[in-house]
Amino acid sequence: GAVVSQHPSRVICKSGTSVKIECRSLDFQATTMFWYRQFPKKSLMLMATSNEGSKATYEQGVEKDKFLINHASLTLSTLTVTSAHPEDSSFYICSARDPLAGQYFGPGTRLTVL
Amino acid sequence: DAKTTQPPSMDCAEGRAANLPCNHSTISGNEYVYWYRQIHSQGPQYIIHGLKNNETNEMASLIITEDRKSSTLILPHATLRDTAVYYCALSGSARQLTFGSGTQLTVLP
Numbered sequence: 563g564a565v566v567s568q569h570p571s572r573v574i575c576k577s578g579t580s581v582k583i584e585c586r587s588l589d590f591q592a593t594t595m596f597w598y599r600q601f602p603k604k605s606l607m608l609m610a611t612s613n614e615g616s617k618a619t620y621e622q623g624v625e626k627d628k629f630l631i632n633h634a635s636l637t638l639s640t641l642t643v644t645s646a647h648p649e650d651s652s653f654y655i656c657s658a659r660d661p662l663a664g665q666y667f668g669p670g671t672r673l674t675v676l
Numbered sequence: 677d678a679k680t681t682q683p684p685s686m687d688c689a690e691g692r693a694a695n696l697p698c699n700h701s702t703i704s705g706n707e708y709v710y711w712y713r714q715i716h717s718q719g720p721q722y723i724i725h726g727l728k729n730n731e732t733n734e735m736a737s738l739i740i741t742e743d744r745k746s747s748t749l750i751l752p753h754a755t756l757r758d759t760a761v762y763y764c765a766l767s768g769s770a771r772q773l774t775f776g777s778g779t780q781l782t783v784l785p
Contacts, residue, residue, distance in 0.1 A: 566719075594771060605763065605776065605778055606720065607775075608773070608774065655720070657719075657720075657773070659771050664710075664722060665773060666722055667720045668719050669718055672717070
């Protein structure tokens, strides 16, 4: 199947700092990418839809000024967690939609905010 | 309200078929049913998807009821490596996925 990568795989940061997570579709172009968050022993919750060349669409309850999304090319979307706090610690997962084959997920990024 | 409901856990004997149910009684006409699985601390792995016809691929079969209100994922010969959390999800108009709470499948030797 299609390959989606994320970087970094895990990050530890101090409270108040910002963290950028990259999501890349490696062998297909994705006009749409999605960002999910998953807390321990819970399901994936959609945070936002990232559209290439336009603004992201955020789900209800997700602060767009805190979770900045940029989808500057057909193979790259970034999620920046601004002024991170311990409650933002979570597993962040992106997915990319291959129009011909379906939706594929990255391996996830484990964020720990101290 | 949850769009999909799944049993929280199931066991299956190695080599036997694993049948994982999913209820999606409020599914819309244009929503696809997707199945993914997730092993701890990894991203979800795509298994199969369908709209209304039954589907089969090298990993699994998907049976969707005629009224589309429920579906069953079938792993024909479960192995120990199939132990994972299995998610049933619906794909909306923008192709975003809404995940259920998942079923922890444990394949027993």
